[in-house]
Amino acid sequence: MSTSTDTNPTSTPKEDEQQKDPKWKGQSRTLKICHWCAKKQEPGVKPFQACAKCKEVIYCSKECQVASWPHHKGPCKSAVESKKQLEGKPELAQQIAVFKKWHSTNVDLLRHAFICALDLGHNPTAATTNLIFIALTLKPDHATQPARAKYTVHNGFTLTDAEARDMLGAQGPQGLQMLENARQNSEFMRKKGGLGLARLLLMENEKKMVDFTTIVLPSKENARLAQEKEDWGEDWIEQLRLALP
Incomplete structure (x- = not known):
C-alpha cells in the first residue's frame, strides 16, 4: 500500500x-x-x-x-482523537505526556519483561495471543526525578487477547481499535522476520490513566538468547521493579 x-x-x-x-x-x-x-x-x-x-x-x-x-495511520488517528477529548484539560494532558515519556524511555526493560513474562524464548507464538498488563504508581518524589524514574511498578500480569478486548472495550470503541491496529502491525513485523510487537497495557494507579503501547520484538533466536542471559521467569514483575531506575 x-x-x-x-x-x-x-x-x-x-x-x-x-x-x-x-x-x-x-x-x-x-x-x-x-x-x-x-x-x-x-x-x-x-x-x-x-x-x-x-x-x-x-x-x-x-x-x-x-x-x-x-x-x-491507525495509531495516529487514535492519538489525535485522544487529544481532542482532553481539550480544556491541560493538567491531565500533561500528566499523560509524562506517563508516555516514562515508558518510551524504558523500552528495553519493558521488552525484556514481555519476553520473560510470556516465555518467548521457548514459546515464541505466545506473542500473537497474549499481552501484559502493568500497573504503576507515581513516586512521591517524582518532581525531582528524571523522566524514566518517575514511576514504580505496582503489579502486573499476562492477558489473553480476549481478556484485553474486555478490558479495552470498557474504554469504548477507541480502545478496541488500538488493539486491532496493534494486531495488524504486529503481523506485518512478523513477516519481516521478528516475533512481531510486544503489546502492553499500562495503567497509572492514581489517575487511572491507561495507555496501550507496542514495542518491536527481536527474532526467535534473539529472544531465546535474551532469556538465557537473564530469565526473570514467573518473578518477572518483581525483577522489572528492581531493574527500573
Missing part, C-alpha cells in the same frame, strides 16, 4: 513547540530515531520531522514517512 505525501503532512519538532497541543512523544521521538527505519538522529544535522497529525513519531525522510503511513 502507498499514500500521497500530503495525506500525512509533517512539521519539525521546533515548530511543534510553538503549538498548544500536549506534547505526547512516542518512542521514536523520545529516543530520536526514525519511526520506520530506526535510523538514529545525529547531533548537528537537520532534525527529523514529526508527524504533523499526532506529533508523536518522527521520520528521517519523506520516503520513510510514506512507507510507514499504512501502519501508522
Whole structure:
C-alpha cells in the first residue's frame, strides 16, 4: 500500500513547540530515531520531522514517512482523537505526556519483561495471543526525578487477547481499535522476520490513566538468547521493579 505525501503532512519538532497541543512523544521521538527505519538522529544535522497529525513519531525522510503511513495511520488517528477529548484539560494532558515519556524511555526493560513474562524464548507464538498488563504508581518524589524514574511498578500480569478486548472495550470503541491496529502491525513485523510487537497495557494507579503501547520484538533466536542471559521467569514483575531506575 502507498499514500500521497500530503495525506500525512509533517512539521519539525521546533515548530511543534510553538503549538498548544500536549506534547505526547512516542518512542521514536523520545529516543530520536526514525519511526520506520530506526535510523538514529545525529547531533548537528537537520532534525527529523514529526508527524504533523499526532506529533508523536518522527521520520528521517519523506520516503520513510510514506512507507510507514499504512501502519501508522491507525495509531495516529487514535492519538489525535485522544487529544481532542482532553481539550480544556491541560493538567491531565500533561500528566499523560509524562506517563508516555516514562515508558518510551524504558523500552528495553519493558521488552525484556514481555519476553520473560510470556516465555518467548521457548514459546515464541505466545506473542500473537497474549499481552501484559502493568500497573504503576507515581513516586512521591517524582518532581525531582528524571523522566524514566518517575514511576514504580505496582503489579502486573499476562492477558489473553480476549481478556484485553474486555478490558479495552470498557474504554469504548477507541480502545478496541488500538488493539486491532496493534494486531495488524504486529503481523506485518512478523513477516519481516521478528516475533512481531510486544503489546502492553499500562495503567497509572492514581489517575487511572491507561495507555496501550507496542514495542518491536527481536527474532526467535534473539529472544531465546535474551532469556538465557537473564530469565526473570514467573518473578518477572518483581525483577522489572528492581531493574527500573
